[in-house]
Amino acid sequence: MLNEQQVRELLGELQDPFLHKTLAETKGVTNVSIKAEKEHVSVRIAIAKVNTPEQMTLQMKIVEVLKENGAASVGIRFEELPAEVLQSFRGQATESQAQDILSPLSSVQFISIASGKGGVGKSTVSVNMAVALARLGKKVGLIDADIYGFSVPDMMGVTEMPVVKDDRIYPVDRLGVKVISMGFFVENNAPIVWRGPMLGKVLDQFFRDVEWGELDYLLLDLPPGTGDVALDIHQMLPASKEIVVTTPHPTAAFVAARAGAMALQTNHEILGVIENMAWYESKTGEKEFVFGQGGGPKLADELRTKLLGQIPLGQPDWTEEDFAPSIYADNHPTGQIYLKIAEEIISALNK
Numbered sequence: 001m002l003n004e005q006q007v008r009e010l011l012g013e014l015q016d017p018f019l020h021k022t023l024a025e026t027k028g029v030t031n032v033s034i035k036a037e038k039e040h041v042s043v044r045i046a047i048a049k050v051n052t053p054e055q056m057t058l059q060m061k062i063v064e065v066l067k068e069n070g071a072a073s074v075g076i077r078f079e080e081l082p083a084e085v086l087q088s089f090r091g092q093a094t095e096s097q098a099q100d101i102l103s104p105l106s107s108v109q110f111i112s113i114a115s116g117k118g119g120v121g122k123s124t125v126s127v128n129m130a131v132a133l134a135r136l137g138k139k140v141g142l143i144d145a146d147i148y149g150f151s152v153p154d155m156m157g158v159t160e161m162p163v164v165k166d167d168r169i170y171p172v173d174r175l176g177v178k179v180i181s182m183g184f185f186v187e188n189n190a191p192i193v194w195r196g197p198m199l200g201k202v203l204d205q206f207f208r209d210v211e212w213g214e215l216d217y218l219l220l221d222l223p224p225g226t227g228d229v230a231l232d233i234h235q236m237l238p239a240s241k242e243i244v245v246t247t248p249h250p251t252a253a254f255v256a257a258r259a260g261a262m263a264l265q266t267n268h269e270i271l272g273v274i275e276n277m278a279w280y281e282s283k284t285g286e287k288e289f290v291f292g293q294g295g296g297p298k299l300a301d302e303l304r305t306k307l308l309g310q311i312p313l314g315q316p317d318w319t320e321e322d323f324a325p326s327i328y329a330d331n332h333p334t335g336q337i338y339l340k341i342a343e344e345i346i347s348a349l350n351k
């Protein structure tokens with residue numbers, strides 16, 4: 001019967017399917033236990049990405065190798081390699097691995113923006129956050145996945161369409177942000193009855209077929225709500241950090257808490273809460289709390305996260321030459337709030 005050393009040597013020669021390094025090199029065989037009397041070997045294996053077809057293939061190989069060498073039965077548990085180990089392999093990634101945003105070797109950070117219900121300003125926050133991160137020198141992409149209203153192109157004043165060439169989609173560059181919207185691919189703003197799996201497929205295509213180039217952050221403006229579509233999307237998204245947007249009314253925050261709970265259930269870490277439409281500032285500088293007060297801090301508390309910022313009611317000033325109806329200039333007080341939030345995000349994510 002095999003002993004632990006032999007099991008480690010045999011499995012050490014197999015490759016991590018994503019890193020293309022042997023499990024010996026990645027220290028991916030994290031545990032071996034043997035029940036000699038039953039000729040049973042159980043192993044714990046750490047790889048770059050779990051629950052994938054590649055994991056299934058590796059699983060079959062492990063069983064085959066161990067059975068060929070005398071095990072009667074094999075038990076396998078997979079886990080993800082620790083983030084710092086993955087990080088250490090990132091520097092050795094080939095260009096194509098680094099540019100494949102779904103590869104565990106990609107250093108793109110996904111940030112999804114969610115809300116409990118529609119109309120709270122999730123898209124407005126998404127476009128301004130994307131522009132603020134770009135203003136701070138980051139390479140930013142934005143996917144408008146809000147199927148109930150593809151508002152991102154209009155909000156940013158996008159007038160071009162993405163170019164499709166040789167089956168690759170080239171996103172539109174606007175205010176330093178690479179933008180892709182479902183709206184680009186829908187004729188005449190026609191309403192579509194989207195279902196989660198179908199939307200999932202389109203999103204997957206955006207991840208794989210769009211030439212994003214080098215990115216630091218990819219922001220996703222998610223569909224609002226906590227229904228089936230939102231759940232499906234959460235399940236198919238790569239691990240992301242999530243920002244939950246709410247209005248200040250405590251009832252709105254209660255609904256938004258459900259969106260936060262959904263993020264956590266589907267393994268997306270919550271980065272923080274943004275309270276939008278927090279107050280109206282009169283000409284004399286007085287704040288009127290038109291939509292109530294306290295929702296943002298309450299929600300942050302409930303989700304055990306931070307209140308990243310509060311955005312007042314208002315409209316950006318835009319000119320005909322640079323028409324981006326929902327984007328605040330960087331020297332506008334609200335533009336400054338977005339820059340502060342962006343700085344906080346950069347320091348929280350350490351990149």
Ligand SMILES: Nc1ncnc2c1ncn2[C@@H]1O[C@H](COP(=O)(O)OP(=O)(O)OP(=O)(O)O)[C@@H](O)[C@H]1O
Nearest residue numbers: 118119120121122123124149224277311312313314
């Ligand atoms: N701070 C604000 N002050 C004034 N108007 C705002 C503010 N934030 C958003 N709005 C306006 O509220 C409306 C809804 O905003 P937005 O489309 O961003 O919400 P949403 O949550 O993305 O909605 P949905 O998901 O239903 O598309 C828009 O007309 C937008 O211009």
